Amino acid sequence: MKGYLGEFEELVLLTIANLSDQAYGVAILEDIQHRANRKLSIGALHSTLTRLDEKGYITSYLGDPTNERGGRRKRFFQLTSQAITGLNEMKALRDQLWANSKVNLSLK
Amino acid sequence: MKDSNNQPPKAASKLLAWFAGSADLEDIQGDIDEMYIHKQKSKGRLVAKIFYWRHIISLLFSYALLKRKRQQALPDYYAMNNLSMIKNYVKVSLRNMRKQRMFTAINIFGLAMGMSVSLLILSVIIQSLRFDDFQENKLRMARVITTVENEDGINRFATTTPALYNELSQSVTGIEAVVRLKYSLNHTLFHDDNEIEISGVYTDSAYFQLFSFDLKYGSKATALDEPNSIILSPKLAKKLFDDRNPVGETLTTVDKQSLLITGVLMEHPRQTHLNFEAIGSYSTIENSGSYKGTIVDQWNDYYYSYIYLLMEERKTVADFTEVISAFNVKASQIFDNKKITFGLQEFDQISPGKNLNRDNTPFDWTTSIAFFFMGFLILVPAVFNYTNLMIARSLKRAKEIGIRKVVGSSRTQIGAQFIVEAILLSLLALIGTVIIFTIIRAEFINMIAGGESLDLSLNLRLILAAILFGLFVGIFAGIFPALYFSKLTPLKSLGNAISASGSISFTRKSLIVVQFSISLVFLIGIAVITRQHLEILNYDIGFNKENILVVPLKNVDHELLKQEFVQIAGIEGITMASIMPGVEAGIGSTYLRSLSNFEDSINTKEIYVDESFVPLLGFNVLWGDNLGDSRSTDLEKVLVNRELMRQNRIVNPTADSTFHFLNGTQKVQIVGVVEDFNFMQLNMGMSPLVIRSINDNARFMLLKTNRNADLLAQLEQLEQGWSNVEQEASFDSYFLDHRIEESYTSTQGILKIFGFLGILSICISCIGLLGMVVYFTENRVKEVAIRKIMGASLFNLYQILGGSFLKLLLIAVCISTPLAYFFYEMLFVHMINKFSTGVGFIEIILSIVFMLTLGLLPVLWIVAKVARLNPANNLRTE
Numbered sequence: 001m002k003g004y005l006g007e008f009e010e011l012v013l014l015t016i017a018n019l020s021d022q023a024y025g026v027a028i029l030e031d032i033q034h035r036a037n038r039k040l041s042i043g044a045l046h047s048t049l050t051r052l053d054e055k056g057y058i059t060s061y062l063g064d065p066t067n068e069r070g071g072r073r074k075r076f077f078q079l080t081s082q083a084i085t086g087l088n089e090m091k092a093l094r095d096q097l098w099a100n101s102k103v104n105l106s107l108k
Numbered sequence: 109m110k111d112s113n114n115q116p117p118k119a120a121s122k123l124l125a126w127f128a129g130s131a132d133l134e135d136i137q138g139d140i141d142e143m144y145i146h147k148q149k150s151k152g153r154l155v156a157k158i159f160y161w162r163h164i165i166s167l168l169f170s171y172a173l174l175k176r177k178r179q180q181a182l183p184d185y186y187a188m189n190n191l192s193m194i195k196n197y198v199k200v201s202l203r204n205m206r207k208q209r210m211f212t213a214i215n216i217f218g219l220a221m222g223m224s225v226s227l228l229i230l231s232v233i234i235q236s237l238r239f240d241d242f243q244e245n246k247l248r249m250a251r252v253i254t255t256v257e258n259e260d261g262i263n264r265f266a267t268t269t270p271a272l273y274n275e276l277s278q279s280v281t282g283i284e285a286v287v288r289l290k291y292s293l294n295h296t297l298f299h300d301d302n303e304i305e306i307s308g309v310y311t312d313s314a315y316f317q318l319f320s321f322d323l324k325y326g327s328k329a330t331a332l333d334e335p336n337s338i339i340l341s342p343k344l345a346k347k348l349f350d351d352r353n354p355v356g357e358t359l360t361t362v363d364k365q366s367l368l369i370t371g372v373l374m375e376h377p378r379q380t381h382l383n384f385e386a387i388g389s390y391s392t393i394e395n396s397g398s399y400k401g402t403i404v405d406q407w408n409d410y411y412y413s414y415i416y417l418l419m420e421e422r423k424t425v426a427d428f429t430e431v432i433s434a435f436n437v438k439a440s441q442i443f444d445n446k447k448i449t450f451g452l453q454e455f456d457q458i459s460p461g462k463n464l465n466r467d468n469t470p471f472d473w474t475t476s477i478a479f480f481f482m483g484f485l486i487l488v489p490a491v492f493n494y495t496n497l498m499i500a501r502s503l504k505r506a507k508e509i510g511i512r513k514v515v516g517s518s519r520t521q522i523g524a525q526f527i528v529e530a531i532l533l534s535l536l537a538l539i540g541t542v543i544i545f546t547i548i549r550a551e552f553i554n555m556i557a558g559g560e561s562l563d564l565s566l567n568l569r570l571i572l573a574a575i576l577f578g579l580f581v582g583i584f585a586g587i588f589p590a591l592y593f594s595k596l597t598p599l600k601s602l603g604n605a606i607s608a609s610g611s612i613s614f615t616r617k618s619l620i621v622v623q624f625s626i627s628l629v630f631l632i633g634i635a636v637i638t639r640q641h642l643e644i645l646n647y648d649i650g651f652n653k654e655n656i657l658v659v660p661l662k663n664v665d666h667e668l669l670k671q672e673f674v675q676i677a678g679i680e681g682i683t684m685a686s687i688m689p690g691v692e693a694g695i696g697s698t699y700l701r702s703l704s705n706f707e708d709s710i711n712t713k714e715i716y717v718d719e720s721f722v723p724l725l726g727f728n729v730l731w732g733d734n735l736g737d738s739r740s741t742d743l744e745k746v747l748v749n750r751e752l753m754r755q756n757r758i759v760n761p762t763a764d765s766t767f768h769f770l771n772g773t774q775k776v777q778i779v780g781v782v783e784d785f786n787f788m789q790l791n792m793g794m795s796p797l798v799i800r801s802i803n804d805n806a807r808f809m810l811l812k813t814n815r816n817a818d819l820l821a822q823l824e825q826l827e828q829g830w831s832n833v834e835q836e837a838s839f840d841s842y843f844l845d846h847r848i849e850e851s852y853t854s855t856q857g858i859l860k861i862f863g864f865l866g867i868l869s870i871c872i873s874c875i876g877l878l879g880m881v882v883y884f885t886e887n888r889v890k891e892v893a894i895r896k897i898m899g900a901s902l903f904n905l906y907q908i909l910g911g912s913f914l915k916l917l918l919i920a921v922c923i924s925t926p927l928a929y930f931f932y933e934m935l936f937v938h939m940i941n942k943f944s945t946g947v948g949f950i951e952i953i954l955s956i957v958f959m960l961t962l963g964l965l966p967v968l969w970i971v972a973k974v975a976r977l978n979p980a981n982n983l984r985t986e
Contacts, residue, residue, distance in 0.1 A: 024135070024139070025135065025136065025138075025139035026139045026142045026143050026146075029139075029143070041162065041163055041166035041167075042136070042139055042140055042143065042163045042166065042167060043163065043165075043166030043167040043168075043169065043170030043172065043173070044166060044170065046136055046139075046167070046170060046172035046173075047170045047171035047172045049172065050171055050172045050175045050176075051171065054175075062134075062135065066138075068142060068145065069138040069141055069142050070138070070141060072134050072135070072137060072138030072141070073134055073135060073138065074135060074138060074139075075135035
């Protein structure tokens with residue numbers, strides 16, 4: 001489908017993969033902030049999630065009502081097989097480029 | 109957690125909820141709330157609040173929210189089935205129309221009539237807005253206009269003084285070219301033994317530099333250089349020479365003037381205010397050697413010349429304010445009894461124009477707006493018909509609406525159903541509209557001024573405009589039923605809570621009243637204008653116009669002719685005149701001043717007649733005697749009218765004060781005063797008049813014929829006599845009273861328009877009323893049957909069924925009679941007839957009777973039908 005996968009989109013997809021069945025909005029946001037040290041608004045994150053959904057990389061389902069959110073349900077995200085293929089292609093491309101690099105890329 | 113201070117800011121979440129509308133945000137809202145709680149625990153309430161607000165705002169502009177909103181607005185099933193929904197609307201509409209053939213027919217017919225006139229008027233307005241669009245220089249051209257202030261008030265003219273031409277063309281920079289236009293080219297030609305009148309404009313060679321007209325034959329650069337050269341319009345060239353190239357040929361006019369044809373114009377769009385059949389070179393009039401007058405005379409002559417100028421690139425009218433104000437200063441030095449100011453009017457502002465005096469564009473804004481208003485007044489009743497009948501059918505439709513609502517239709521969908529129905533109907537009516545349009549088009553063009561420059565043939569643009577117009581009318585007509593029906597609650601409409609027999613609702617009643625009020629205003633208009641027209645024709649214009657035969661002289665030797673005509677039996681008298689009295693034509697202006705007092709002069713009209721003029725037409729001589737034969741003497745003896753005496757303030761006509769200078773130098777003696785008579789059209793008013801002895805400027809011979817003489821034989825004899833004297837020109841004659849009647853064509857035109865619109869409007873209203881009555885009585889068939897069984901007489905039934913409609917019509921009468929009276933009395937009547945006695949009772953009463961008769965006819969017809977039914981048949985079912 002829409003083959004192009006942006007850097008931030010890739011980051012979000014991998015985070016969802018890391019969080020597995022706990023991948024909902026706040027968790028993804030905090031994980032990215034923690035790991036990548038990026039300031040990120042909830043609007044920006046959800047926009048990206050919406051785009052990924054449109055491109056068919058993720059699906060979502062609503063969880064059970066939770067007490068701490070005033071009874072509101074969480075929306076959990078899951079990778080589709082298309083996302084896994086996409087991530088793999090991305091990784092393969094990167095590995096290939098790393099391997100082929102004429103410049104020494106290792107940090108000492 | 110229960111502490112309300114721990115809650116996230118309410119205003120923020122409310123803002124988000126409001127912004128999101130019905131979009132589902134449960135998960136996102138949950139996410140932010142959760143983050144707020146985390147933040148509050150770690151960083152405190154204030155930071156958390158700021159944090160919360162920031163995220164809410166980022167959400168407001170996020171794609172996530174946009175997408176969710178969009179999804180909500182167009183649920184999948186709806187987005188996919190949009191087309192089929194419309195298909196469904198159309199299907200239901202068509203079924204309904206088929207079920208209610210009568211109503212459909214009434215609506216289509218009514219709308220078609222209303223729309224045809226509106227479409228016609230719309231296309232006229234559109235055309236008038238596009239006047240002179242084809243002129244390439246339209247943004248660089250301007251016209252000099254003149255404002256004159258004197259004791260009569262302020263008058264604004266589209267014309268200006270020809271003296272400005274030299275000033276503008278010689279001493280002003282920034283102007284590329286200037287032209288003078290004088291629409292005084294009038295010739296009579298012979299062609300194939302017929303007289304052809306041609307009228308046109310005298311202008312300078314620069315004409316073609318300004319205006320985008322091309323020549324089919326001849327050269328633009330030189331065609332207007334020589335005096336007596338003429339360029340023909342393609343129509344005229346075709347008439348005279350077929351498709352031949354006539355350049356170089358000579359036209360000879362009836363008065364033996366020869367004109368050299370130097371060009372033929374190419375066909376050009378008709379929508380221009382520069383209307384002409386021929387263009388003559390301006391040097392023709394300059395060379396004719398006519399008296400040029402003093403400087404004052406030249407500046408004073410601001411009635412006939414138009415001056416257009418072409419500004420250089422990137423100059424605007426504002427750049428010439430100084431030049432113009434210099435002219436104003438000059439004018440103020442020349443005139444002391446009036447103030448003349450000049451101005452520049454941008455070319456694209458000329459048509460539709462600002463209602464200037466002597467403007468040559470047929471369309472000004474006032475007329476356009478008046479037209480628009482009239483079209484609207486015809487369209488509105490037709491639309492009301494639809495609305496009225498639609499709501500009248502609510503009983504039958506209510507069940508349908510109820511079921512649809514129960515099944516899950518939204519209000520918009522119900523509304524859409526009715527809008528689609530109305531649009532469909534108006535598009536069907538559009539077919540009828542176009543048919544009526546093509547039928548009435550030609551007649552309409554004849555009725556309005558400037559119609560000949562309109563092109564109302566059916567072209568693509570007009571068809572598109574018509575379709576758009578149909579859509580607009582559909583929406584306009586459908587909006588009220590749509591609102592009404594979408595408001596119905598299913599419970600009510602299914603439970604039969606909408607009363608069937610009950611009286612017609614207030615809205616519908618008032619719609620009928622409005623319709624008939626409009627019709628009555630038109631009808632009273634017809635009556636009023638007819639009366640004014642008759643009044644004008646029967647007005648005592650101060651002389652005897654019956655049995656006067658007018659013969660245009662066409663440069664025939666009138667002395668010889670007179671000798672021929674005198675011998676004919678039944679001719680009681682013959683006189684010669686320079687004008688046709690009562691018809692405005694060829695009346696010259698001059699000024700009169702007394703010998704002793706050089707300051708005061710009176711502007712006066714002058715006519716030339718011979719000594720038998722006064723007795724023949726039966727003028728009332730108040731003082732003095734008739735004209736003598738004074739052609740040979742230095743002192744000319746003249747007659748004047750009473751108006752001149754009144755303005756001159758001669759109280760005691762002693763011998764001394766009867767001597768005057770006419771036109772500056774001609775010494776005259778007033779030898780008689782005649783009672784005022786309307787030598788011009790009534791509306792021109794009365795002005796001072798000097799009646800002079802005729803010399804060789806006779807244009808008409810007036811013959812008084814015997815009432816009892818055999819007219820045909822007389823005419824034959826006259827023609828015989830004519831041909832004895834003149835072989836080339838043909839004999840023409842007409843009766844003076846017919847000519848006077850014909851000269852009031854403008855009132856006839858208004859009469860025709862009003863008559864047409866009035867009939868249309870009353871027809872539409874009656875059709876609507878018919879529909880209402882049909883529906884109303886249909887619902888009461890059972891009631892009628894029961895009443896009949898209980899012993900109601902036919903009269904009782906008429907009273908019960910027709911009474912309410914009669915009441916509505918009477919209300920309409922009460923509303924529109926005073927309105928119409930004031931409108932016509934205050935504005936209209938005095939516009940078409942300055943000497944009117946006003947609006948009379950007879951015409952109002954007649955119009956009311958006419959309207960009531962027409963309005964009650966459908967009521968009586970339908971009521972009679974219902975009342976005669978056998979009650980047993982109507983009660984049997986159930």
